[in-house]
Each structure stands twice: as C-alpha cells, then as structure tokens.
Amino acid sequence: MIGDARRRIVSKMVMVGEKIIVVPTGPEDLPQLFEFRSYAPIVGYMDDELDFAGRAEAMGTDPFLLYQQHTINQILQGHWYFSLWLKSPVTLVGTFYSTQIFSDGTIVPTILIDRKYWGKGIAEDAANVMFKWAFQDKLRHGLDGYKMVLTYINNRNTRAKA
Numbered sequence: 001m002i003g004d005a006r007r008r009i010v011s012k013m014v015m016v017g018e019k020i021i022v023v024p025t026g027p028e029d030l031p032q033l034f035e036f037r038s039y040a041p042i043v044g045y046m047d048d049e050l051d052f053a054g055r056a057e058a059m060g061t062d063p064f065l066l067y068q069q070h071t072i073n074q075i076l077q078g079h080w081y082f083s084l085w086l087k088s089p090v091t092l093v094g095t096f097y098s099t100q101i102f103s104d105g106t107i108v109p110t111i112l113i114d115r116k117y118w119g120k121g122i123a124e125d126a127a128n129v130m131f132k133w134a135f136q137d138k139l140r141h142g143l144d145g146y147k148m149v150l151t152y153i154n155n156r157n158t159r160a161k162a
C-alpha cells in the first residue's frame with residue numbers, strides 16, 4: 001500500500017535544526033505530548049474547533065480522552081506527527097503535526113511547545129525544519145510535496161499574537 005510505503009520512508013527520517021532534532025512521533029512520546037496538551041488554553045482551543053466538551057458531556061466521559069483519541073486517529077490516518085527534541089539537554093519539548101491535509105496539496109500545521117520552553121525560538125526552528133521538509137525534502141524521497149500552508153495564530157497565546 002502507498003500509505004505503508006510513506007510511513008516506512010517517514011519513519012526513518014531524522015531532521016536537525018539549529019536547536020532541535022525532529023523525529024517521527026513514536027508511541028513512547030504520546031504520554032508526555034498529551035501532558036503538554038493538557039494546558040487549559042490548548043484544550044480550549046481544540047475544543048473550540050472540535051467541541052470535545054459537548055460531545056464528552058453527551059457521552060458521559062472526559063473531553064481530554066476524546067482529544068487523545070482524536071490525536072491517535074489522526075496519526076493512524078497519515079497526518080504528520082513529529083516530536084521536537086532539544087539537542088542539549090536532550091529533552092522532548094514539543095510536537096509538530098498536521099491538523100488538516102487537503103487534496104489540493106494544502107496543509108494546516110500546528111506547532112505545540114511545552115510551556116517551559118516558550119519564547120526560546122524553538123517554534124521558529126521547528127517551522128524552518130518542517131517547512132523545508134514539506135516543500136523540498138519530500139520530493140527527494142519520492143513523496144508529493146505540499147503546495148500551500150494555511151497558518152492560524154491561537155489568540156489565547158499572547159506570545160504568538162502578531
């Protein structure tokens with residue numbers, strides 16, 4: 001299957017930025033990434049988009065469990081999920097993932113950084129590494145490159161306001 005071939009190629013990738021190392025997210029990374037995502041403004045942002053609270057209330061469950069399930073489903077459906085590791089000290093500091101991929105080659109990416117590392121240039125480094133991969137390196141590996149990136153800024157993150 002084409003999806004399996006793509007996963008095999010991507011699974012061997014290691015990309016290096018100025019401050020970070022970017023690798024495909026493995027199952028062992030998920031608990032810590034979920035911890036980063038449990039910060040109320042981040043869960044609130046995702047809830048605005050996907051109504052986890054309303055759906056969870058109707059089902060009698062925790063909204064964050066629906067959020068975790070949504071993340072795992074995205075990984076299984078071929079969305080990008082990369083873990084961002086600080087070079088020194090080697091520490092998992094965030095993730096870079098696609099929230100939407102359109103058939104016309106447009107993507108909507110998300111960069112999520114642990115609050116302890118906000119304002120240290122890690123998101124910028126991650127964007128440089130990942131956009132180079134999305135638009136140039138994928139073509140070298142026989143994968144389709146992307147044509148456009150849609151970017152949104154989460155209003156709850158005052159550091160990201162333009």
